[in-house]
Amino acid sequence: MHTQINLDRFHEELTKHYTDLFATDPEYAYSASRTTPAELARKMTLGLDNGTANKDGEGVRRTCKALGINHTYKAIRAFLTAQ
Numbered sequence: 213m214h215t216q217i218n219l220d221r222f223h224e225e226l227t228k229h230y231t232d233l234f235a236t237d238p239e240y241a242y243s244a245s246r247t248t249p250a251e252l253a254r255k256m257t258l259g260l261d262n263g264t265a266n267k268d269g270e271g272v273r274r275t276c277k278a279l280g281i282n283h284t285y286k287a288i289r290a291f292l293t294a295q
Contacts (some may be wrong), residue, residue, distance in 0.1 A: 221279065233270060234249055256269075267283065
């Protein structure tokens with residue numbers, strides 16, 4: 213069992229990066245037209261937690277860097293599930 217603290221931290225950081233990417237990166241234009249940064253961050257955080265999301269986007273890359281997490285599935289899952 214793990215706490216919600218690191219899930220919340222990851223989600224908040226990812227939301228900040230998606231907000232910036234939606235406004236500045238043309239590769240995020242489609243996502244920006246379909247969802248909000250917070251909603252995409254929620255889906256990605258939960259997907260990374262349960263192993264169904266892809267870590268290779270710029271938002272996840274920036275989030276890992278900001279939180280000091282190696283950009284690997286193993287390191288991300290370890291962070292998200294830490295107690």
